[in-house]
Amino acid sequence: MKRIFRAAVVFAGLAAAVLSGMPAAQAAPKKSFKVAYTVYIGFMPFAYLKSSGLMKKWADKYGIDVEIIQANDYVGSINQFIAGEIDAVGVASMDGLTMPAAGGVDTSIFLITDYSNGNDIVVSKSAKEVKELAGQDVYLLQYSVSHYLLNRALQLAGIDDPTAAKTVNISDAEISAAFVSQDAMKHAVSWKPLTEDMLKVKGTTNLFDSSKIPGEIMDVFIGNTQTLKDNPDFAKAVVGAWYEALGILKAGGAPAEEMRAVMTSAMGTDASGLQAQLDTTHFFYTAGEAASFLLSPENAKIWNSIRTFCFQQGLFGQGATSVDSIGIEVADGTVLGDKANIKLRVNASFTKEAADGKL
Structure with missing residues (x-):
């Protein structure tokens, strides 16, 4: 099992180069979508979403098809997202900022899965x-x-x-x-x-x-902002399936053991190895907890810390003249940086709908 990250700075110009050859955003609703994740504890419930049929159940509810893909390469999966080959991908929140967003892709976080709590x-x-x-x-x-x-x-x-x-x-x-x-x-x-x-x-x-530093190293799923705007049912299906799965894991019993077995196998570990990583990972087991975290004023402080580090390390690219060069809109509407150049958005609306029982 690996948690694979790569030096994002080398990709700072990649997104812009890819975007120049991308077609205009599709306004008409799509029917088929692809979601990719790599092997890391925070993403492993997606293995269960696929094997259990939960993803299909929620996709069918909205009349769409959602394919879940386990990617072998973390950076490769982000590059596929940048190129428009997949519709959503699991990333560390910082990498969503330094790769697609810094490269010019208007990117939205529509699901937070967890934060590292000792991993x-x-x-x-x-x-x-x-x-x-x-x-x-x-x-x-x-x-x-x-x-x-x-x-x-x-x-x-x-x-x-x-x-x-x-x-x-x-x-x-x-x-x-x-x-x-x-x-x-x-x-x-x-x-x-x-x-x-x-x-x-x-x-x-x-x-x-x-x-x-609770909450600062987040794992999230990102989508192209326009794609999510044109196809909200896609995000609703993914978020709905996720929280049904997390409810199973939280409840315990035979269904949770089945889910644990799927995650353990997909990670190539054993039961104790899985538990050791669960113990130091703060999963948001309910949509209400996730929404409260995302909408808290603390979230803006966390993103300010992240963006400051990224700018100091040159991860915004050569054209960035200050930490404010890239705009980040957090879930409560606060904008950090350039309001005319918002490229990363924390969208808690789908999680809030899940919390309110409206999916």
Whole structure:
């Protein structure tokens, strides 16, 4: 199982290049849609939506067809979304901003699945406090949520200079084995299950994890804003199916065990491995909880922190002259940045309808 992120900065110009060859947004309602997800705990209920027939049930309710696709490559799935080959895709919220939105695609978050509540971890073989990382090499996947986590850890330790610790780029495929085998590699940032072996190294300390910044590392599904506007039934079907599945998982019993078995198999783990990741993932089990989170004033503060980090790292592209270059509309209507250039929108309307029993 992998949580695969890539350096979004290299894709900053890709969306604009693809968009130049895209057809105009389709005004007439569509009947067939594709939703893609990659293997990560926050997205795995989609494996159950597919195998159980729940997605078909909700799609049939709205007279449409929704195909669920498990993508093998995270960045590849986002590029397919940018190119218009799929209608929605599961992403870390930050990547929705730095890839399609920063590239010029008007993008809407229409479903939040969870936030990391301890899945992402800063580890060290020698340091006992985050402030000791200043001036040190820290290995991580640059421009990913690991990079963001380190930045926030430093801030909360009273270190506002994002370059205080020197980041050294390393792939998700290499980081765990390298940390275990290389004595010179003292500090790193990664996520479960990669960190499980890393934390077993003698003397290793969990310096900081995502439970210290609740809500900031979100997993979401995004769609093209115009597509969702033209085809609201698509979003309603996906959101409706999602919350029915989460209700099953929350209720427990035989149906929940069946769902867990599907998720466990799809992730290539075992029951204890699944539970370990569920324990450090805050799922929004009800639409009401999700809507309250999205509509909270705290959401604007979270997005302000995310966009600040992204701009500082150059992830808005060469044309961005300030953190306000890209507009972000959060669910309560607050706009961060350029109101004339809103490219990322947090749309809680479908979740609110689910909470109100109106889907």
